[in-house]
Amino acid sequence: MKFPISFILGFLLSLFFLVITIISFFWVPYDVETLNIANRLMEPSFENLLGTDHFGRDIFSMIMIGGQTSLSVALIAVGLGLFFGVPLGLISASWRGSLLDDIIMRANDLIFAFPSLVIAILITAVFGPSAFNAILAIGIFNIPVFARVTRGAAISIWTLDFISSARIAGKGSFRISLEHILPNILNLLIVQGSIQFSLGILAEAGLSYVGLGVQPPTPSWGRMLADSQTMISFAPNLALFPGITIILAVLGLNLLGDGTRDLVDPRLKDKIK
Amino acid sequence: MSSYFFSRLKILILSLFFASLIIFFMIEIIPGDPASFMLGINAEPETVDALRKELGLDISRFERYFNWITGMLIGDFGVSYTYRVPVSELVMARIGVSIPLALYAIFLSTLIAIPIGIFSASNHGNFKDWSFMGFTQLGIAIPNFWFAMVLVLIFSIYLKWFSAGGVPGWDKGFFINLKALTLPAFALALPQASILARIMRSALIETLSQDYFRTARASGLTFFQAVKKHAFRNALIPVLTIIGLQFSFLIAGAIIIENVFFLPGIGRLIFQGIVQRDLIVVESVVMLLVFSVIIVNFLVDMAYLYVDPRLRVKK
Amino acid sequence: MSFFSIKNFNLHIREKKILNDISFDLDKGEVLGIAGESGSGKSLTALSILNLLPNFSRKTGFIYFDNKCISDFTDKDMCKIRGKDISMIFQEPMTALNPLKSINEQVAEPLLIHSNHSKKEALEIANYYLEKVELPTNLLNDNVYPHELSGGQQQRVLIAKSLVLKPRIIIADEPTTSLDVTTQKGILDLLKNLVNQDGISLLLITHDLAVLAQCAHRVAIMKSGEILEIGNLEEIFKTKKHPYTKKLLNSVNYSPPKKNTSSKNILLSVKSVSTSYYNSQSLFSTKQNKSNILNDISFEIYEGEIFGVVGESGSGKSTLVKTILGLQNLEKGEILIKNKIIKANKFDDLSIRSMMQVVFQDPYGSFNPRHRIKRLIAEPFFLLNTIQTKKEIDEKVNYALEEVGLSPNDSYKFIHEFSGGQRQRIAIARALIIKPKLLILDEAVSSLDVSIKAQILDLLVELAYRYNLTYLFVSHDLSVVQNIANRVIVMKSGEIVEQGKAKQILTKPKKDYTKSLVEAIPIISRRLLNGGQIAK
Secondary structure: OOOOHHHHHHHHHHHHHHHHHHHHHHOOOOOOOOOOHHHOOOOOOOOOOOOEOOOOOEHHHHHHHHHHHHHHHHHHHHHHHHHHHHHHHHHHHHOOOOHHHHHHHHHHHHHHOOOHHHHHHHHHHHHOOOHHHHHHHHHHHHHHHHHHHHHHHHHHHHOOHHHHHHHHOOOOHHHHHHHHHHHHHHHHHHHHHHHHHHHHHHHHHHHHHOOOOOOOOOOOHHHHHHHHHHHOOOOOHHHHHHHHHHHHHHHHHHHHHHHHHHHHOOOOOOOEO | OOHHHHHHHHHHHHHHHHHHHHHHHHHHHOOOOHHHHHHOOOOOHHHHHHHHHHHOOOOOHHHHHHHHHHHHHOOOOOEOOOOOOEHHHHHHHHHHHHHHHHHHHHHHHHHHHHHHHHHHHHOOOOHHHHHHHHHHHHHHHOOHHHHHHHHHHHHHHHOOOOOOOOOOOHHHOHHHHHHHHHHHHHHHHHHHHHHHHHHHHHHHHHHHOOHHHHHHHHOOOOHHHHHHHHHHHHHHHHHHHHHHHHHHHHHHHHHHHHHHOOOOOHHHHHHHHHHOOOHHHHHHHHHHHHHHHHHHHHHHHHHHHHHOHHHOOOO | OOOEEEEEEEEEEOOEEEEEEEEEEEOOOOEEEEEOOOOOOHHHHHHHHOOOOEOOEEEEEEEEEOOEEHHHOOHHHHHHHEOOOEEEEOOOHHHHOOOOOOHHHHHHHHHHHHOOOOHHHHHHHHHHHHHHOOOOHHHOOOOOOHHHOOHHHHHHHHHHHHHOOOOOEEEEEOOOOOOOHHHHHHHHHHHHHHHHHHOOEEEEEEOOHHHHHHHOOEEEEEEOOEEEEEEEHHHHHHHOOOHHHHHHHHHOOOOOOOOOOOOOOEEEEEEEEEEEEEOOOOOOOOOOOEEEEEEEEEEEEEOOOEEEEEEOOOOOHHHHHHHHOOOOOOOEEEEEEOOEEOOOOOOOOHHHHOOEEEEOOOOOOOOOOOOEHHHHHHHHHHHOOOOOOHHHHHHHHHHHHHHOOOOHHHHHOEHHHOOHHHHHHHHHHHHHOOOOOEEEEEOOOOOOOHHHHHHHHHHHHHHHHHHOOEEEEEEOOHHHHHHHOOEEEEEEOOEEEEEEEHHHHHHOOOOHHHHHHHHHOOOOOHHHHOOOOOOO
16 A cells, blocks of 8 residues: 555654653653753753753753643544534434434534634633633534534435445434444544644644633643743744644644545546646 | 525524523623622622622523623623723724734735635646645644744844834824734734635636536637636635635634734733623623624625525526 | 548556557548447547546547647647537536536637627527527526526537537537436437538447437447447448447347246235425425425236336436335325335334345445445345344355355455446345345446346346246336336326336337337337348
8 A cells, every 4th residue: 555645744743743742741851840040041952952941941841741731632622522523413414404403503503603712712701711621612613523524424425325225224323323324434534533633732722822721830832832922032942942843743633634535535536637 | 585595694693692692601600690700709798799780780690681682782782890981992992903904814815825726726736736735734734823923023023024013003094004914914814825725726626627617628718718717616615615614713813813913902802801800891702703703604605695596596 | 531530549547548549530421429338438539539638648649630630739729629620518418517607608608719709799699509409498598507407408508509619520428328318319319400400520429329320320339448340330230240249239128038927916015105305394494395206106016027117317216216115204195015014214113124125226325335245245134033143144145146146255355346237236135135025126227338237137037037026127218127027107207107018018108208208219220230121
């Protein structure tokens, strides 16, 4: 099997961030909780790969630990979206045209009118900011995304004759959804999952940046950017490195999603020119 | 008017109704007593009582919701607790920044995305397409607030072409404000443009493989004539959908970007509201944001009516 | 020398050879038919002439038009020829028209591209041609869009579009394949007359030899990218020199040995069944439309017979199949199998369900692509109350595979490893594995190439004899149905127009609609096939 370049690149990038995040649970080059003012704002060097921040903390170590927050928030949010969105989409598709389908789809449209940030604002206004807040806000927004993707794909499969065969064989919609529909849309869900994962990382960074997400002292990529903003004129590294980290992680996941799509759906559309 | 219009209108009204219920529930029901919530735990009982009266909390929840909705319909958004002025005044003062910023960003992203989409689709599969799509991948991955910081670093701090934030106000002239909004609008537009360009490209590639495109080519149109006359408008349908969906991301992005550039817009207002626990401001401004998203999607639905004759029902 | 000729033309797409040494001429006013089954390269021959080939194609050889070698032309030069001197009509009228533009605008388009007419003049000429292709007058206004037209009307619009500049050659690629048989006749007659009137040469590409027999002067038979033989229609059809030509001609109107062993026991009875379609009762829809799909349908099927249902698109025959299978609610009437009522969408009484099985039209959508053949064929066992051991299932699946002409080794493969004809065999194996009383064949051979179609029909008749099976054979194609069925009903707009013995319906139809249906069937006359002996 020949893998597309985007798949290989995306896989390697995603793997890299996954690995350094997992390592950070057991070991980081420097402790990020002790301040070392003497070493503050160091340029990148062999000792401090990406330099140090205004408290003398090692930026590379902070990025490693920050990955814990960013990746877990995004991952749980995707999980939330899958857990609620996929069943809703499957139900909608198997009862297509019914009142229930209508209600589910309209409720989805309604949630679409509440961007993650607005949900986060509402939750924060009442409960105060937290990582849980970020997960909830991003996760709720993921539900209609997965519900729509699932419903659309499932409907096109419901029209196929093998579903009629299964119904004639006496199988009910629940069984058909699990046995025939779900396996055939799994590819699509994996692709969408990786895209939502990357969007989740971006959204978490945005929420933490404006202070609606993870609270100090927990490091996160978005928080590191927020802290760096006032020092950008004399310490641009503080903003550049976490930013590039986010870009590479998001890029990796998007490439992985695109590559997976090319891998499982190799229809090459030749066009007339 | 067609039944399409009325069915969309019905959806619009129902969406607004349910959205308002959700917001009301979040802000006024979940905290229990909004007045003591706003004042904090250390507040004197008398002050809480006074605020309760001021906010009209002594009536039933149903009446409160009813008053809130009917108030908003006539432009009464309540009175801000911290500013002591009507919320509508606060909004009006800031909307002059937020709306131009959003429009400017949409304009820029469309201006960048459509030509790239067409160029890439017509070079489908070759190196030019490949490199442009690489750039859009990057564009999607860049957080817009970080991009805003980088723009400030380059254009304001090093090159000193633009100021690092703030707007002079519309009474100081049009172009000076436009210039002040350029960096924020560009930061907002980049990720949007990247997504839009990709959608434009794939929608065009899809239409290029359609039979009617082949028919057009077989009747003697050159490739670009056929794209212009047949493919483009058909590809526009999915692009319109995405522009509608993007609007909600744009709103979210604008709230953050306003913070980076210290722009006195709706986004700043809402954060001040949160920090000061001014629920009146948060409630009404969130409703306003959601309203704008729903309205924009309604307008997109109406734009389909213009583009697609299949939706126009004849008598 | 002819004004148009192709010489030694070869085509590769990526590394695959598509066309091999294609050569033919075309004379003024001549109708040349190109016949071949799917994958023969006939459509790509057409696209090669206009140089509208997919990306990654490589070609060698020459195409001459008017003493110019147009195969060397740049795209810009070709644009001056396309639509003006050589125009083209495609298979799917539904998708060949731009859904967003009015039809007269689309017909006028070649005029605006190739001539100096003003927009107003161009629209006038367009309307003149739309009238000429016999489009109903109420569709001759501005602002009529493709979705308001039927398939046949859309194809007329495309014919008008191909004619507006009085081209020298028209290439028609399967112009009637997606149309009903009565519509097909109208379109072919129209095309023939218009081409005749203006002395236009027509390159008619089709899989249907009977269509060619009615229109073409000369024919070329293509297979796997090569022209096997080319010559006068009569000569080719009479001599059948090439074995493949012979095979094709024998497959047309293929008539398997008919089964004649029906009893007097009623297996299925359909009693005044009506169904209607409501557009969904949704929260937000403003209107509710009701339209009748089936209207008071009654008939009986006897045990052991082959019962045919014929109808054009929209006749309600697929809805009929769904109601019999219990997949759709009835509004009135009832359906009984062996005197037991089939309840719609109720799957509690599996003994009723297990009496019938179905084979669908589309060999590609009929199987879950993620399951192996063994699991696919074994699915109907779900209907049996008796629990089967793994070994029993394996044995039965293997036996079923052998019975339809496949090997037990195939049971571990996936469906994408099989061709269309093989897939229909697998579908038959799946349907027969629980030994149903009634097998419903819903356009089961319609999407197959003629030679494969004949093989599947043979298999079906053979199995019917062996197990004394009862078939409900549904098709749009009267010629196939009358060859296999004992009795037939003819349906139109949800009603039964006529019913009776298959032979009687075909030779002595009573109703006008059946007559028009019978007359529209393109047939290759015996005179053409038997070298002058007139016999019918």
